[in-house]
Amino acid sequence: MTEKSKIHVDACRFCWMCRHICPIGNATGLERNTSRARALGLSLVNRGTYKLEEVVENLYECACCGACTKECVTGYDPVMFTREARLDAAMEGILPEYINVLIDNCMETGNAYGITEVDASLQEAMARHTEKTDTLLFLGVDARYKVPQAAIDAMKVLKKAGVSFTVLSKEPASGQQLEYLIGAASETKEQMTACAKELNAYERIVAFDPQDASVFKREYKELGVELTAEVVTFTRFVSDLVKTGALTARNSGKAVVYQDPFQLARDLGETEEARSVINAYAVCGEMLMHGKDTMWAGNLLMKEWMPEVMAQVALDRISNAKGVAADTIVTASVSEYASLKAVNQTEVKIVSLEELILGL
Ligand code: SF4
Ligand code: SF4
Numbered sequence: 255m256t257e258k259s260k261i262h263v264d265a266c267r268f269c270w271m272c273r274h275i276c277p278i279g280n281a282t283g284l285e286r287n288t289s290r291a292r293a294l295g296l297s298l299v300n301r302g303t304y305k306l307e308e309v310v311e312n313l314y315e316c317a318c319c320g321a322c323t324k325e326c327v328t329g330y331d332p333v334m335f336t337r338e339a340r341l342d343a344a345m346e347g348i349l350p351e352y353i354n355v356l357i358d359n360c361m362e363t364g365n366a367y368g369i370t371e372v373d374a375s376l377q378e379a380m381a382r383h384t385e386k387t388d389t390l391l392f393l394g395v396d397a398r399y400k401v402p403q404a405a406i407d408a409m410k411v412l413k414k415a416g417v418s419f420t421v422l423s424k425e426p427a428s429g430q431q432l433e434y435l436i437g438a439a440s441e442t443k444e445q446m447t448a449c450a451k452e453l454n455a456y457e458r459i460v461a462f463d464p465q466d467a468s469v470f471k472r473e474y475k476e477l478g479v480e481l482t483a484e485v486v487t488f489t490r491f492v493s494d495l496v497k498t499g500a501l502t503a504r505n506s507g508k509a510v511v512y513q514d515p516f517q518l519a520r521d522l523g524e525t526e527e528a529r530s531v532i533n534a535y536a537v538c539g540e541m542l543m544h545g546k547d548t549m550w551a552g553n554l555l556m557k558e559w560m561p562e563v564m565a566q567v568a569l570d571r572i573s574n575a576k577g578v579a580a581d582t583i584v585t586a587s588v589s590e591y592a593s594l595k596a597v598n599q600t601e602v603k604i605v606s607l608e609e610l611i612l613g614l
Pocket of ligand 1: 265266267269270271272273289290322323325326327328329330331332
């Protein structure tokens with residue numbers, strides 16, 4: 255572990271000041287799911303009292319959502335040392351078997367789920383946009399393999415605005431899943447480099463999934479992967495389409511709340527783009543923990559090994575909407591949309607930004 259991470263580990267290990275904002279800790283109620291407990295375990299590894307394999311599972315009980323880092327008034331960063339410890343564990347060959355399976359899938363199929371076939375209706379929709387244009391709509395693995403209707407709806411939105419765009423029938427993996435699983439490993443960098451090579455054939459990349467947008471704009475730079483194409487988040491792109499009138503909106507006056515994806519709000523500082531779109535079609539209110547203070551609502555990747563916890567994380571977020579008497583949450587992340595939708599409840603409707611625009 256780097257000296258910098260060791261300092262952060264030692265600072266966090268006896269501190270509890272951010273425990274209340276961890277979506278996983280709140281869902282499980284377990285002390286082990288706090289930044290400080292993770293740090294305490296790693297501090298014992300650094301001192302030779304524990305072996306890394308004794309705490310390795312705990313490293314994968316963190317979403318790397320950055321809520322703790324944002325909350326920390328003293329500037330310490332649990333995400334940094336968690337990612338670094340995952341890379342150490344990968345290099346030592348001591349990762350849990352359920353993580354190894356996902357990594358192998360990423361390497362073999364480009365997605366952690368190991369899915370090789372794209373849904374037929376999505377294939378059909380993609381086939382209409384294979385011609386090369388200046389703008390590439392990058393769908394991402396969650397939309398392509400898990401929520402194909404979201405990908406279809408994203409294409410419909412751009413088409414409605416008269417945008418000429420390309421979708422790749424064989425989209426390369428962005429490396430976001432590998433980056434989450436094993437951090438800055440050489441395999442992650444190789445996947446990112448291969449992806450950048452294809453993306454650089456375009457002038458502009460519209461990243462549909464905030465998870466991809468975040469790695470394109472941050473981790474590619476950190477790892478020295480050259481991406482010359484301009485990267486725009488889907489929400490920013492659509493907000494510009496609304497502003498210029500390319501997308502004409504009729505406001506229903508319906509009150510909704512917006513679930514900020516942490517990748518947009520914290521990683522990229524984009525909180526207003528989606529709100530400006532929502533306010534063109536409805537009226538955007540706020541629930542507890544919004545904007546840069548957003549509370550993560552779960553994802554599809556962690557559902558692979560923590561399904562019950564993901565269900566509780568999503569349920570907790572829905573209860574935040576209920577807390578302000580909101581009956582509709584608008585999402586801008588495929589993964590959070592799927593996570594919230596999977597909760598068996600009828601009181602709060604879950605609507606994607608695309609569905610709001612298309613009036614679905
Ligand atoms: S991130 Fe900051 S607030 Fe959270 S445990 Fe570490 S030192 Fe404490
Ligand atoms: S990064 Fe998020 S999930 Fe991980 S400890 Fe911090 S608040 Fe919890």
